Amino acid sequence: xxxxxxxxxxxxxxxxxxxxxxSSSPVSNSAEMVERAFEAGWAGVAYKTxxxxxxxxxxxxxxxxGYFGGGKKLLGVQNVEQTSDRGLKANLLDIMYLKKHxxxxxVMSSIMGFSNQEWADxxxxxxxxxxxxxxxxxxxxxxxxxxxxxxxxxVQDLVQKFTETCRNSCRIPIVAKMTPNITDITVxxxxxxxxxxxxxxxxxxxxxxxxxxxxxxxxxxxxxGKGAASGFTGPAIKPIGLRYxxxxxxxxxLGLPLSGIGGIETWVxxxxxxxxxxxxxxxxxxxxxxxQQIVESMIEGLSDYLASKKIARVGDLIGKALPNLHETHDxxxxxxxxxxxxxxxxxxxxxxxxxCKDAGGWALDWDAQxxxxxxxxxxxxxxMVCSFACPVDGLITFKEMPPTYRRADTVTLGKGLEKQLxxxx
Amino acid sequence: xxxxxxxxxxxxxxxLAEAMAEADRCLLCHDAPCSAGCxxxxxxxxxxxxxxxxxxxGAIRTIKRNNILxxxxxxxxxxxxxxxxxxxxxxxxxxxxxxxxxxxALVEHAWAVGFRPLEKAERRRxxxxxxxxxxxxxSCAAELAQTGFSVTVFEAKAKAGGVLRxxxxxxxxxxxxxxxxxxxxxxxxxVFKCSAPIRGPGAAxxxxxxxxxxxxxxxxxxxxxxxxxxxxSLPGLxxxxxxxxxxxxxxxxxxxxxxxxxxxxxxGGGSVAMDSAESAWRLGARDVYLVYRRSYTQMPAEEDERQxxxxxxxxxxxxxxxxxxxxxxxxRLQAIQLVRTELGELDASGxxxxxxxxxxxxxxxxxxxxxxxxxxxxxxxxGIAPSVKRTRDGLIPVDSKTGATSAKMIFAGGDIVRGxxxxxxAVQDGKTAAHxxxxxxxx
Ligand SMILES: Cc1cc2nc3c(=O)[nH]c(=O)nc-3n(C[C@H](O)[C@H](O)[C@H](O)COP(=O)(O)OP(=O)(O)OC[C@H]3O[C@@H](n4cnc5c(N)ncnc54)[C@H](O)[C@@H]3O)c2cc1C
Ligand SMILES: Cc1cc2nc3c(=O)[nH]c(=O)nc-3n(C[C@H](O)[C@H](O)[C@H](O)COP(=O)(O)O)c2cc1C
Ligand code: SF4
Numbered sequence: 001x002x003x004x005x006x007x008x009x010x011x012x013x014x015x016x017x018x019x020x021x022x023s024s025s026p027v028s029n030s031a032e033m034v035e036r037a038f039e040a041g042w043a044g045v046a047y048k049t050x051x052x053x054x055x056x057x058x059x060x061x062x063x064x065x066g067y068f069g070g071g072k073k074l075l076g077v078q079n080v081e082q083t084s085d086r087g088l089k090a091n092l093l094d095i096m097y098l099k100k101h102x103x104x105x106x107v108m109s110s111i112m113g114f115s116n117q118e119w120a121d122x123x124x125x126x127x128x129x130x131x132x133x134x135x136x137x138x139x140x141x142x143x144x145x146x147x148x149x150x151x152x153x154x155v156q157d158l159v160q161k162f163t164e165t166c167r168n169s170c171r172i173p174i175v176a177k178m179t180p181n182i183t184d185i186t187v188x189x190x191x192x193x194x195x196x197x198x199x200x201x202x203x204x205x206x207x208x209x210x211x212x213x214x215x216x217x218x219x220x221x222x223x224x225g226k227g228a229a230s231g232f233t234g235p236a237i238k239p240i241g242l243r244y245x246x247x248x249x250x251x252x253x254l255g256l257p258l259s260g261i262g263g264i265e266t267w268v269x270x271x272x273x274x275x276x277x278x279x280x281x282x283x284x285x286x287x288x289x290x291x292q293q294i295v296e297s298m299i300e301g302l303s304d305y306l307a308s309k310k311i312a313r314v315g316d317l318i319g320k321a322l323p324n325l326h327e328t329h330d331x332x333x334x335x336x337x338x339x340x341x342x343x344x345x346x347x348x349x350x351x352x353x354x355x356c357k358d359a360g361g362w363a364l365d366w367d368a369q370x371x372x373x374x375x376x377x378x379x380x381x382x383x384m385v386c387s388f389a390c391p392v393d394g395l396i397t398f399k400e401m402p403p404t405y406r407r408a409d410t411v412t413l414g415k416g417l418e419k420q421l422x423x424x425x
Numbered sequence: 426x427x428x429x430x431x432x433x434x435x436x437x438x439x440x441l442a443e444a445m446a447e448a449d450r451c452l453l454c455h456d457a458p459c460s461a462g463c464x465x466x467x468x469x470x471x472x473x474x475x476x477x478x479x480x481x482x483g484a485i486r487t488i489k490r491n492n493i494l495x496x497x498x499x500x501x502x503x504x505x506x507x508x509x510x511x512x513x514x515x516x517x518x519x520x521x522x523x524x525x526x527x528x529x530a531l532v533e534h535a536w537a538v539g540f541r542p543l544e545k546a547e548r549r550r551x552x553x554x555x556x557x558x559x560x561x562x563x564s565c566a567a568e569l570a571q572t573g574f575s576v577t578v579f580e581a582k583a584k585a586g587g588v589l590r591x592x593x594x595x596x597x598x599x600x601x602x603x604x605x606x607x608x609x610x611x612x613x614x615x616v617f618k619c620s621a622p623i624r625g626p627g628a629a630x631x632x633x634x635x636x637x638x639x640x641x642x643x644x645x646x647x648x649x650x651x652x653x654x655x656x657x658s659l660p661g662l663x664x665x666x667x668x669x670x671x672x673x674x675x676x677x678x679x680x681x682x683x684x685x686x687x688x689x690x691x692x693g694g695g696s697v698a699m700d701s702a703e704s705a706w707r708l709g710a711r712d713v714y715l716v717y718r719r720s721y722t723q724m725p726a727e728e729d730e731r732q733x734x735x736x737x738x739x740x741x742x743x744x745x746x747x748x749x750x751x752x753x754x755x756x757r758l759q760a761i762q763l764v765r766t767e768l769g770e771l772d773a774s775g776x777x778x779x780x781x782x783x784x785x786x787x788x789x790x791x792x793x794x795x796x797x798x799x800x801x802x803x804x805x806x807x808g809i810a811p812s813v814k815r816t817r818d819g820l821i822p823v824d825s826k827t828g829a830t831s832a833k834m835i836f837a838g839g840d841i842v843r844g845x846x847x848x849x850x851a852v853q854d855g856k857t858a859a860h861x862x863x864x865x866x867x868x
Contacts (some may be wrong), residue, residue: 073449265478266478266479266480267478267479267480268479290453290478291453293474294478296474296475296480296483297474297475297478297479297480297483298478298480300475300480300482300483300486301475301478301479301480301481301482301483304480304482304483308482308540393440393442393443394442
C-alpha cells in the first residue's frame with residue numbers, strides 16, 4: 001500500500017485537513033450551504049460577510065453578469081452583490097451551529113463595519129459565536145454604502161485603524177482581506193499588520209466592466225437601465241491573484257501567512273497558489289460555475305500529485321516557486337531559443353503562417369502545395385504566438401538553440417537607409 | 426512502407442488532449458444520467474468531471490476501480506445503446522459526449538505514464554478458483570485480488586481473454602491492448618493457468634475439496650448454433666465461432682485461402698455476423714452477402730456497424746431464410762438455398778415474425794458460408810459441476826444479487842448465465858459474485 005499523503009496545513013495555529021476553503025460570498029451564505037460543502041470535503045469557510053443590522057442592505061437586481069469566452073465557457077463573473085442577505089442574528093446562529101457540528105473545520109467570520117464601533121461589535125459577536133478567526137473585509141469594490149469596502153482598503157490609515165479596533169475587541173486571529181484595486185498591495189497589507197492582523201487574504205474581486213449592451217447601451221449587469229464597474233472574479237483574474245499573492249509572499253517586512261484567492265477551479269490552480277506562497281486557498285466563482293463538488297478533484301488531484309512527486313506533506317510545497325520568481329531584469333538573455341514544429345502532426349490549417357506574418361517575426365514561409373509552414377529559425381523571435389493559434393496540442397513547442405545561434409539582426413538606422421527609402425518611393 | 430495487415434490495426438483512440446477537449450463539453454449534469462445508463466456500474470459522471478478538473482489520475486482510478494477491463498469496454502462497448510444514449514448533451518451541437526472514447530484514452534494514458542490506480546490489499550488466507558478468463562472471469566478475479574484473496578484463473582485455451590482474444594476481430598481489438606490490460610491483473614497478483622481446462626466429472630467440486638474456498642464458473646458459450654441440426658461438414662462451410670477464432674489463433678493464412686477472391690455468404694444479423702462479414706471482406710472476398718431473415722431495422726447489430734458494412738460494399742440480403750446448401754463434385758459448396766420471407770405477426774421478441782413466402786425458394790451461388798446465428802453452452806459442460814443446476818439450454822441459473830448457483834460456494838456469471846450478452850454485463854457479474862464471495866467468507 002502506498003503511504004497516504006498529508007494534505008493538512010497549519011493556518012494561524014488552526015490545523016486544516018486540507019488547504020481548500022470556501023471564500024466569503026454566496027457560496028458561504030448559510031449553515032446549510034457550508035455544511036454540504038464540509039461534507040463534500042472543504043476544510044474551512046470564510047463565511048459570507050456579515051454586517052450590523054443598522055443599515056439595511058438592499059441588493060441591486062440582477063446581481064451578476066457572466067463573462068464568457070467561446071460558447072458557454074465562463075471566464076469570469078461580474079457581481080454587484082453586497083454583504084449578507086440575511087440578518088446578523090441568523091448569521092451568528094449559523095456560525096454557532098457550524099462550530100458545534102464541525103469543530104475540526106475552520107470557520108472564519110467575515111465582517112464589515114460601517115463605523116468604528118461596528119467593527120468592534122462584529123468582532124466581539126463573531127468571537128462569541130465561536131468563530132475560529134475573523135476575516136476583515138476592507139476590499140469589496142462595489143458597496144452601495146458610501147465609504148465602505150474597498151474604499152477603506154485603499155486608505156492605509158483606515159485599514160490600520162479598523163484592524164486595530166478588531167484586534168482590541170477579540171482574541172481570535174485576524175485575517176485582513178485585500179483589494180487588488182490598488183497599485184502596490186503590500187502597502188495596505190503592512191498597515192493591516194501594524195493594526196494587528198495575523199494573516200492576509202488576497203484577492204477580493206477586481207473592479208471591472210464585463211460588457212455593454214449594444215442595443216440599449218447599458219453596461220452590464222443592467223440594473224434597470226444603469227450599469228457600474230463592480231467586482232469581477234473567476235478564471236480571468238487568476239493571473240492577477242497569483243501576482244498579488246506572490247508580492248505579499250516576497251515581502252520580508254510582512255512575513256504573515258497568506259490565504260490565496262482568485263480564479264481557482266482545479267487542484268492545479270490551487271497548487272500554483274500554494275507554490276507561490278499561500279497556505280490556504282479560497283474559492284467562489286469555481287463553485288458558482290460548477291458547484292461544491294469540484295473539491296473532490298482538488299483533494300484527489302493534489303494527493304496524487306504529492307504521491308507522484310514523493311512529497312509527504314502539502315506544507316512542504318508552500319512557497320516553493322518563490323526562489324524562482326525574479327524581476328525581468330534578472331533574466332539570462334544570453335540563452336535563446338526558437339519555435340519547434342512537429343510537422344508530422346500538422347493538419348495544414350496555416351494559422352501559424354497568418355499570425356507569424358501579422359503579429360510575429362515573419363519567420364514562416366508557406367508551402368502552398370503541401371500546405372505546410374516552413375520555418376526560418378534565424379528569424380524566429382520565439383514569441384510563440386503561432387503555438388497559441390495552432391489547433392494541434394503540442395505541435396509547436398519551444399526549444400533552446402546552441403550558444404552559437406544568432407537571430408537575424410534587427411535593422412538599425414544607418415546612413416544607407418535614406419537612399420533605400422527614396423528608391424522605394 | 427510496410428503493408429499493413431487488413432485484419433489488424435485497431436483504430437487509434439483519443440489522445441489525452443482530445444479526451445480533455447471532449448470532457449470539456451460535458452455538462453456536469455446533476456444526478457448524471459450516463460452513470461445510470463451502464464449495466465456495469467461505470468460512473469462517467471464522476472470520471473469525466475474529474476478529467477474536466479484536471480484530475481487525470483483520479484479519473485483513471487474511478488474507471489479501473491469499477492472495471493478492470495475499462496480499456497476494453499471503452500473500445501468495445503455499444504455505448505450508443507448504454508451511457509451515451511442517456512447523455513444530456515445529445516440534443517446539443519456535437520451530440521452526446523464520446524464517453525467510451527474518453528474512457529479508453531484515460532486507460533491508455535495510465536499505461537503510457539505507468540500510473541497504477543489499483544493497489545493490492547493485505548493478503549488473506551483464502552484461495553479462489555476462477556474457471557474461464559473471459560470478461561466475467563477476469564472481472565471476478567480482479568475484484569477478489571483487490572480485497573486480498575489469492576486468485577487462480579484456469580483457462581482452457583492457450584491464452585487468456587475469452588471472446589476478447591478468440592472472438593472479437595483484431596481490427597476492433599488489438600491483442601496487444603488486451604495483453605496490456607491483462608498486465609493490470611497480474612500486477613494485482615492474479616495467477617493465470619492457461620491451457621488448463623477444468624474437465625472431467627465433478628472437476629469444479631474437486632477444486633473446492635482441494636482447498637479453494639469458492640469457485641466462479643465463467644466458461645462462456647462456445648458451441649455454435651447450426652442452421653441444420655445434423656450440421657454437415659463441408660469444405661467452405663464455417664461457423665462464426667471457428668472462423669473468428671481461427672483468425673485470432675494464427676490460422677489466418679489457411680482460412681484466407683477459402684475466402685480470398687471468393688463469393689461468401691454470412692448468415693445472421695447480430696454483431697457476430699457483422700464481425701464475420703467484415704473479416705471476410707477484409708480477407709479479400711470478392712462478394713460478401715449478409716443473409717438475414719428479417720428486415721434491416723430488426724437486425725440486433727448496432728446501427729453504426731451496419732452502416733459501416735453497407736458503406737464498405739457488403740451486400741445485405743434481407744428477408745431471406747437460408748434452408749440448406751447445395752454441393753457439387755467432391756462435396757464442394759456451390760450454393761446456399763434461400764426462401765424469401767415476409768413479415769407477419771409479432772413474435773415473442775416483440776418483432777414481426779418472418780414468414781416464408783411459398784414457392785419462393787432460390788439459390789445464391791457461393792463458395793463459402795459463415796453461419797453466425799448464435800452460440801450456446803458446450804454440450805456436456807454440466808459434467809464438470811454436477812451439483813450445479815442448469816436450464817434445458819445448458820445455461821446456469823443464479824441468484825442475480827449474488828451470482829450464487831444451486832451449489833454451495835460455486836458461483837457463475839457472464840454468457841453462461843445470461844446467454845449471449847455484453848462484455849460490461851459479464852464484468853458486472855464478475856464483481857457481483859466477487860462481492861458475494863467476500864461477504865460469505867467474512868462471515
Ligand atoms: C465475435 C464476438 C464479438 C463480440 N463483440 C462484442 C463487443 O464489441 N462488445 C460487447 O460488449 N460484447 C461483445 N461480444 C459479447 C461478449 O464478448 C461476451 O458477452 C463476453 O465475452 C462474455 O464473457 P464471458 O466471460 O462470460 O465468456 P467468454 O468471453 O466466452 O470467456 C469464457 C472463457 O472460458 C474458457 N473456458 C470455457 N470452458 C472452460 C473450462 N472448462 N475450463 C477452463 N476454461 C474454460 C473459454 O476458453 C473462454 O476463454 C462479442 C461476442 C462475440 C462472440
Ligand atoms: C457574488 C459574489 C459575492 C461576493 N461577496 C463577497 C463578500 O461578501 N465578502 C468578501 O470578502 N468577498 C466577496 N466576494 C469575493 C470572493 O470572496 C473572492 O474574493 C473573489 O470572488 C475571488 O475569488 P474567485 O475568483 O474564486 O471567485 C464575492 C464574490 C462574488 C462573485
Ligand atoms: S440561481 Fe437562478 S433561481 Fe436560483 S436564486 Fe439565482 S436566479 Fe434565482
